[in-house]
Amino acid sequence: MVTILYFAALRESLGCSREQVALPGGTATVSSLLEQLRNRNERWTEAFAPGKRWRVAVNQQMADPATPLKPGDEVAFFPPVTGG
Amino acid sequence: MPRVRVQEADFDAGRELEALTRGRTDVGAVASFVGLVRSDNDGHAIGAMTLEHYPGMTEKALEAICDEAHARWRLIDTLVIHRVGKLVPGDRIVLVGVASAHRGDAFAACEFIMDYLKTRAPFWKREDTAAGSRWVEARDSDETAAQRWKG
Numbered sequence: 001m002v003t004i005l006y007f008a009a010l011r012e013s014l015g016c017s018r019e020q021v022a023l024p025g026g027t028a029t030v031s032s033l034l035e036q037l038r039n040r041n042e043r044w045t046e047a048f049a050p051g052k053r054w055r056v057a058v059n060q061q062m063a064d065p066a067t068p069l070k071p072g073d074e075v076a077f078f079p080p081v082t083g084g
Numbered sequence: 085m086p087r088v089r090v091q092e093a094d095f096d097a098g099r100e101l102e103a104l105t106r107g108r109t110d111v112g113a114v115a116s117f118v119g120l121v122r123s124d125n126d127g128h129a130i131g132a133m134t135l136e137h138y139p140g141m142t143e144k145a146l147e148a149i150c151d152e153a154h155a156r157w158r159l160i161d162t163l164v165i166h167r168v169g170k171l172v173p174g175d176r177i178v179l180v181g182v183a184s185a186h187r188g189d190a191f192a193a194c195e196f197i198m199d200y201l202k203t204r205a206p207f208w209k210r211e212d213t214a215a216g217s218r219w220v221e222a223r224d225s226d227e228t229a230a231q232r233w234k235g
Contacts, residue, residue: 008136008208009219053222060141062204076138076206080222083135083166083207084119084178084198 001071002033007078010054013047023069030056031065033075053080087162088146090137092169097179104163104181111160115190117180117198123173125220128213133220135168135177138206142166149200153182156196157189164197166207196233203230 001020011017024032037044048054056063057076069075085103097118105111123130150162163181171177180197184190209220 005138007138007206008210012219057138057141057206060138060144062145076141078138078206079208079219081203081206082209082220082222083137083205084202 002069002073002075004033004037005074005076007076009079010047010077014043023071028069029065030058030063030067030069030075033069034065048077054078055080087150087164088143089165090139090142090146090168091165092167094167094176095165095179097176100163100165100179101181104161104183108160108183110185111183112185113183113187113190115182115184115187115194117178117194118176119178119198121171121173121175121177125211128211128215130173131212131214132170132172133212134170134210136208136210137166137168141206145205146201149197149204152200153193153197157184157193158186159184159189159193162193162197164201166201166205168207199226199230199233202226 001022004019004021006014006016024036026032034048038048055078058067058069059074097116101114101116105114121130121133146164146166150164153159153162160183163179165179167177180194182190182194182197203226211218211220
């Protein structure tokens with residue numbers, strides 16, 4: 001299992017701020033987890049559709065689609081940041 | 085005080101910068117940046133904004149940015165205070181302070197910290213306008229500004 005967090009506009013469009021998800025089989029990466037999420041339903045497919053801009057962090061460090069995942073990881077998806 | 089603080093409360097920039105150098109005689113330069121909430125963004129009148137962040141990661145990301153600034157320039161100390169929660173036009177959002185022996189390091193590091201904060205620290209702004217509330221879109225110009233420190 002991994003914990004997934006969603007922030008800002010992504011949290012609102014998905015109607016979800018936090019969930020526990022079983023990792024996909026094989027060598028799990030951000031990309032394979034995302035594929036699993038996209039296949040869930042239209043809401044996730046739309047939020048992560050090609051051309052949508054999003055960022056990912058794994059264990060509170062900026063990551064990318066190729067970043068490997070292991071049980072217990074904290075994965076966060078969010079829009080490009082707008083602080084400052 | 086920790087050099088990175090994320091808080092709802094306002095800050096006193098003068099007092100914070102004074103604390104940055106208190107008791108030291110090796111500091112020859114302090115550069116600072118204060119970011120404020122504007123009442124207008126892309127032609128929309130802003131009534132208020134709410135800043136959301138990723139508790140835990142935000143502090144780590146800001147610490148990492150300060151560490152990187154220390155690795156790139158000869159700095160004596162750095163300070164980043166970023167506010168979250170509801171803010172109105174005129175409110176202070178962020179303070180960056182950099183102390184060094186000479187001004188070149190302080191000026192450059194201050195700008196670098198802001199450019200990286202804008203593109204790497206997990207904060208998101210939601211603006212309230214007359215037409216309703218909307219999430220602020222990231223600007224390509226911020227990414228361009230951060231890219232120039234590469235290499």
